[in-house]
Amino acid sequence: APIVPFAFGWPTFDPISIATLTVIMLITFIESMGMFLALGDIVGHPASRGDIVRGLRVDGIGTIIGGIFNSFPHTSFSQNIGLVSVTGVSSRWVCVMSGGILLAFGLIPKMSVLVASIPPFVLGGAGIVMFGMVLATGIRILARADYNSNRHNLYIVAISLGVGMIPTVSGHFFQHFPAALQPLFHSGILLATISSVLLNLFFNGYQPDTSHQIRPLLVGPIKPQQERS
Numbered sequence: 001a002p003i004v005p006f007a008f009g010w011p012t013f014d015p016i017s018i019a020t021l022t023v024i025m026l027i028t029f030i031e032s033m034g035m036f037l038a039l040g041d042i043v044g045h046p047a048s049r050g051d052i053v054r055g056l057r058v059d060g061i062g063t064i065i066g067g068i069f070n071s072f073p074h075t076s077f078s079q080n081i082g083l084v085s086v087t088g089v090s091s092r093w094v095c096v097m098s099g100g101i102l103l104a105f106g107l108i109p110k111m112s113v114l115v116a117s118i119p120p121f122v123l124g125g126a127g128i129v130m131f132g133m134v135l136a137t138g139i140r141i142l143a144r145a146d147y148n149s150n151r152h153n154l155y156i157v158a159i160s161l162g163v164g165m166i167p168t169v170s171g172h173f174f175q176h177f178p179a180a181l182q183p184l185f186h187s188g189i190l191l192a193t194i195s196s197v198l199l200n201l202f203f204n205g206y207q208p209d210t211s212h213q214i215r216p217l218l219v220g221p222i223k224p225q226q227e228r229s
Contacts, residue, residue, distance in 0.1 A: 007070045024183065025063070025073070027190045029056050032076045034189075038137045039081050043090045082130030085137060152203035156196055164192030 036055045040047035047055075055076070062074035084090050105111050145153045166173050167186045174185035184190055 003069050005068050005070075011067075020180070020183070025060070027184075027187050028073065028075045029059065030193050031078070031189050032056060032059050034138075035076050035078050035081050038134065038141065039084060041141060042081065042085050042137060078134055079127070079130045081137065082133035085133040086129055150204070156199040156203060159199060160192045160196040163195040164188040166191060 032055060033052055036047045036052055040051070059073075059075045066072060066074045105115070142157060145157070147153050165188060167188045171186075174182065177185060
């Protein structure tokens with residue numbers, strides 16, 4: 001049967017729901033921004049401010065289209081960043097062909113048998129490599145910070161990583177906070193981002209960037225010789 005737009009009814013505008021979903025989308029945008037920066041670092045084309053804005057707009061438009069057709073938010077997928085790093089293929093036409101293949105899977109259910117036939121341990125092994133490449137790219141970006149002349153950066157990175165790991169290692173850490181805030185406190189990405197930004201403002205102050213390049217780090221200036229490379 002064809003998909004009917006707004007199958008669950010027409011949208012209703014509730015201020016609390018709108019505020020909650022807006023915060024959730026901000027969390028998603030934070031994750032997407034990190035992926036854009038990592039992808040730019042992998043392919044050797046640092047993401048500019050315009051690239052980040054266009055990428056976030058695509059995520060927003062995809063989410064709106066997904067909502068119209070009764071789906072969940074559609075955003076960038078971090079595993080793809082690891083896949084680009086592993087294969088070295090960064091052509092946009094690969095993404096176009098992948099979209100066509102996914103459309104074929106959706107229109108012809110029998111084609112999904114090809115994916116279902118892949119052994120789970122093969123997918124698990126590939127997942128380990130791809131997720132590991134995303135982590136390694138993040139570590140490489142963090143390594144560009146100046147930890148020698150600015151020791152505050154060590155505190156920023158250490159505390160932010162620790163705060164971001166709280167939902168993973170202790171799921172009941174925020175159990176006494178209001179229930180409305182629980183979805184926010186369970187996002188390690190949001191906690192780490194807020195912690196790093198606030199600590200960076202406290203230790204390093206606000207340093208406006210007049211260039212059009214987005215620095216892939218929020219913990220102080222990058223070493224000049226590495227910024228030019």
